[in-house]
Amino acid sequence: MSMKSILAPVDGAKSSHMVLEAAFLLAQEFNAHVNVLHVKPDPKAAIPLLGEGMSGAMIEDMIEIAEKEGNEQRKKAQVFYKAALESHNVKEATMPLDGDLLTARWTEDEGREDEVIARNGRLSDLILVPKPVKENEIYSTLALNAALFETGRPMLLLPEQGMETFPKSVAICWNGSMEGARAVSAALPFLKHADEVYVMTADTNDTDETVGNELCEYLMWHAITAKTVFFSPAVKSVGEALLAETKKLGSQMMVMGGYSHSRMHELILGGVTRDVISSADIPVVMGH
Structure with missing residues (x-):
């Protein structure tokens, strides 16, 4: 099996930086492409029981708050992504390029994190997931379960300190x-x-x-x-x-x-x- 397409899901938490660093380290070693995936949660999913004892104004407020939080996380994730592109001299591409250039692609989708990661993970050679810790426990657990049980593809679990060198x-x-x-x-x-x-x-x-x-x-x-x-x-x-x-x-x-x-x-x-x-x-x- 060759390693040519690496999926790096990022949610905007601090661990996103670690995931990107590991992804580009591996891409350099394997001459692989990195698909950076950001899942923007559906704001309507923040409402547990639509209409159950909630006024229209309350529902609108909850959707607005969810949208605001989603946009903030998206901005944070993009900051990590752009910084990684610059520090690793990565060229954005949607198709293979000639030469040994490191390439990456930013993809974002709206929906449930586990479902979106599973769908994209099935067309990847490796899925990177940060170890669940207090800061990102819900997201990382969803990503981990999706990668392991819903894709049929291998997962690389990353520790809190990340992956500084290629393992020998x-x-x-x-x-x-x-x-x-x-x-x-x-x-x-x-x-x-x-x-x-x-x-x-x-x-x-x-x-x-x-x-x-x-x-x-x-x-x-x-x-x-x-x-x-x-x-x-x-x-x-x-x-x-x-x-x-x-x-x-x-x-x-x-x-x-x-x-x-x-x-x-x-x-x-x-x-x-x-x-x-x-x-x-x-x-x-x-x-x-």
Whole structure:
């Protein structure tokens, strides 16, 4: 799989700057195009129950406030976008250009964030999503769920500090699952550009040590040499243990399948994906 079209959704929050910086860093490495997407919420969606105990004046006021907030966020997002174009010497384009120029396109649409991101994400090779934090928790959670569950495309979860350099050491969290296989396939461009690749397998009731060796053999056909790491999560959750092991290896990126169990299962009982999303301090490529 080649990496030629990167989707960078921006909402105008501070994390938008980090998303754009990561997008253009990857575009430079892969000679890819960046689609910058801003979703302007439909003001009418701010009214929960139209007409239920609300006067016409109240409804108009709510729509006006929603429109004002939407316009302010749009302006902030465009400021980040224009600054990124200038700092990275990016040329705006709607079609491929000759040469090695970095290209980008600003797209905006009105509607529900998750629906618009899903529609645009299906025609992207990678979707960038900032880690949900207090400032942007609702937007990032909507974007994350849309990217993982509604597109069939890989997602790159970005930590709060962003992505300052291209990862030269990548750790794959591998348990032989379908979701993990999709993540590995999506991450092949990163693996081919890396100097070190590790296949990590946690010692659990669901995973056998040999699955790591099987993935290493598969990667050899892609001219990728990987080392297996089999470890015990000990007292930590598997998600926290995988992040700790990745840090111990010195890797700057992690690859994993997202939500091998159902979201309801992970919500009730906890799960690897949920722990990684909440605790990751490095970029994580996820496939579902």
